[in-house]
Amino acid sequence: MYLAAARIRKDTKAWFFRAAIGWTAKLASRPLSRTDVWYMVQRRASDAQLETAIGCHTFRATGITDYLTNGGALEVAQRMAGHSNAKTTGLYDRRSDDISLSEAEKIGI
CATH class of the missing domain: 1.10.10 (Arc Repressor Mutant, subunit A)
Incomplete structure (x- = not known):
């Protein structure tokens, strides 16, 4: 499902985890950075109201x-x-x- 939505099913050279373009819900062609991943994990943990620090x-x-x-x-x-x-x-x-x-x-x- 992700491969189709990201339009990378046939592009074997494309980055699998790609960065978002601002808050547009569209994916850029550049890879997701380590910092972006960390912030995403922190947002999801906060949304889930987890009390334990995770990374x-x-x-x-x-x-x-x-x-x-x-x-x-x-x-x-x-x-x-x-x-x-x-x-x-x-x-x-x-x-x-x-x-x-x-x-x-x-x-x-």
Whole structure:
């Protein structure tokens, strides 16, 4: 759907994530910058009234964690993330956070 709306389905050289032209709801031919992505994430988080601070790496950590939780291999996650070292990929692994949350829920106040 996005490829058709962006009119890039047949253009294999086009940028996949493209910048918007002001507030016109039209896409430019230039790529979306890192800064634009960060501001977009912050706007969406604010619109969703999220209390936790999030950024682009939040999505990377979520994707890697979900992949590993569903039986994926760390080495494959490393390649998908484009990391040269598995230790870097391990920094995005949030599976142990679930354990901490379930343990914290045992506290009765």
